[in-house]
Amino acid sequence: MPAFVYRDFSTLRAALLARQELALIDVREEAEFAQSHPLFAVNIPLSKLELETYRRIPRRSTSITVYDNGDGRAEQAARRLQQLGYGDVALLTGGLAGWQAAGGELFQDVNTPSKAFGELVESRRHTPSLTAQQVKALIDRQADVVIVDARRFDEYQTMSIPTSTSVPGAELVLRINALAPDANTQVIVNCAGRTRSIIGTQSLINAGISNPVAALRNGTIGWGLAGFELESQRQRRYPDGVDNLPQAQQQARRVADEAGVRRIDRETLGLWWQDTARTTYLFDVRSPEEYYAGHLPGSYGVPGGQLVQETDHHASVRGARVALVDDNGVRANMSASWLAQMGWEVAVVDGLTAADFTEQGDPAAQVPPPPAVDEITPEQLVALLAQEGTVLLDFTTSANYVARHIPGAHWVIRSQLPLALENLPPAKRYVLTCGSSQLARYAVPEVAALTGKPVQLLAGGTQAWIAENRPLEKGEGRLAVPRIDRYRRPYEGTDNPREAMQAYLDWEFGLVEQLARDATHGFTVL
Numbered sequence: 001m002p003a004f005v006y007r008d009f010s011t012l013r014a015a016l017l018a019r020q021e022l023a024l025i026d027v028r029e030e031a032e033f034a035q036s037h038p039l040f041a042v043n044i045p046l047s048k049l050e051l052e053t054y055r056r057i058p059r060r061s062t063s064i065t066v067y068d069n070g071d072g073r074a075e076q077a078a079r080r081l082q083q084l085g086y087g088d089v090a091l092l093t094g095g096l097a098g099w100q101a102a103g104g105e106l107f108q109d110v111n112t113p114s115k116a117f118g119e120l121v122e123s124r125r126h127t128p129s130l131t132a133q134q135v136k137a138l139i140d141r142q143a144d145v146v147i148v149d150a151r152r153f154d155e156y157q158t159m160s161i162p163t164s165t166s167v168p169g170a171e172l173v174l175r176i177n178a179l180a181p182d183a184n185t186q187v188i189v190n191c192a193g194r195t196r197s198i199i200g201t202q203s204l205i206n207a208g209i210s211n212p213v214a215a216l217r218n219g220t221i222g223w224g225l226a227g228f229e230l231e232s233q234r235q236r237r238y239p240d241g242v243d244n245l246p247q248a249q250q251q252a253r254r255v256a257d258e259a260g261v262r263r264i265d266r267e268t269l270g271l272w273w274q275d276t277a278r279t280t281y282l283f284d285v286r287s288p289e290e291y292y293a294g295h296l297p298g299s300y301g302v303p304g305g306q307l308v309q310e311t312d313h314h315a316s317v318r319g320a321r322v323a324l325v326d327d328n329g330v331r332a333n334m335s336a337s338w339l340a341q342m343g344w345e346v347a348v349v350d351g352l353t354a355a356d357f358t359e360q361g362d363p364a365a366q367v368p369p370p371p372a373v374d375e376i377t378p379e380q381l382v383a384l385l386a387q388e389g390t391v392l393l394d395f396t397t398s399a400n401y402v403a404r405h406i407p408g409a410h411w412v413i414r415s416q417l418p419l420a421l422e423n424l425p426p427a428k429r430y431v432l433t434c435g436s437s438q439l440a441r442y443a444v445p446e447v448a449a450l451t452g453k454p455v456q457l458l459a460g461g462t463q464a465w466i467a468e469n470r471p472l473e474k475g476e477g478r479l480a481v482p483r484i485d486r487y488r489r490p491y492e493g494t495d496n497p498r499e500a501m502q503a504y505l506d507w508e509f510g511l512v513e514q515l516a517r518d519a520t521h522g523f524t525v526l
Contacts, residue, residue: 169305304335389428437461
């Protein structure tokens, strides 16, 4: 294996300012990443590197820089990326501490570029908003008001504002005429915190709809801090039909043109893909149901509102090209208008017809060849668990593990294996599982190398166990390591401490000043 190459802060900063392609990868777990990271760092934990990297960094010659906080995971990740075929892999000089010591700004939370951009939009455009008290008063007096929730439907179901309807962000311009046909109806856009409320409200304003529009200031967090009750498990969704589609198409196209969005056809898209010097992402920004029913081959389904909200997770190479598709242009153009303002080279693929959407279902996962391992069935696992010295390791997410797992299973994180093994009972043999056993399969040789014991894989994972109606447990009874695989968002659910919710809002309020100090964002606001 070649010696490590190092890349320093000044080199990366210059590349960001020049809008060169690069991937700056934080290989820690998400909860660690959320504590502190550079603005354009993307989180691909060492524990899941094989499962995510090919999709998120599709071009093998991409300039990749990896870092941790001095614990050795970056070196492991660099070796693994080289083994996966990436030819330009470097370590960040000094790691996270080196970035800060060189003068680099550090940000908190997740999807930070998108959230910081949302705050910049509000500061530049003075996006109108109403307080929770003002919105509650409108609801109480049954005013002519429509409240639209711009989050994903599953988030909306978790907690929602009374009377609100689920309209994920990219659907707003397409669906608003059907929801608020009277131009005098007050439209209020909410999310859990601030970003999608701001972007959704400004989308409608940018498109030029006639209705008065405002964001619910601070979203469901603001609602909760005001002492108001949230609803849950509501089913109100936008109507299937579209009123005045030509008008919505014209509005969205105008906004995209003003933002500098490019126009390409399918032939040009093919040329982009053939260009080995550039990375091209192709996203279908319609709903998951529409994507699954039929999509352009080679595209990934990411609803437009989520793509704008979580751009770093889906387009992890800063400086890459992004192409968007849908079936009528409204969602693609509105989403593209925001990505263009966020500094991306973005195009909408025009000229497509229903005949182009030929691929169904989800695309096959792009993962390296898994190691050959010894597999057992759920029935064989039952017999092994009855024998002394069998230790079952579950590599699923901690949330999935807590919700349900095979009785006796210990939860572990792959990148934390040495620590986890110290906290496990003595073993004569190990059996590994996760949801499907895809991730656990990659861990089999690692557990074997660390322990010197026989290691087997549960074929089909915990899903196969469940399919046979076998018993399950739930809870945190056997966590071998802390639950750092996921950062608990302060805007998730309805049981967050008031202090955490207020601290999150205070952090968002300070993002514009952080952007100014960082000075690498390249954002513009129409």
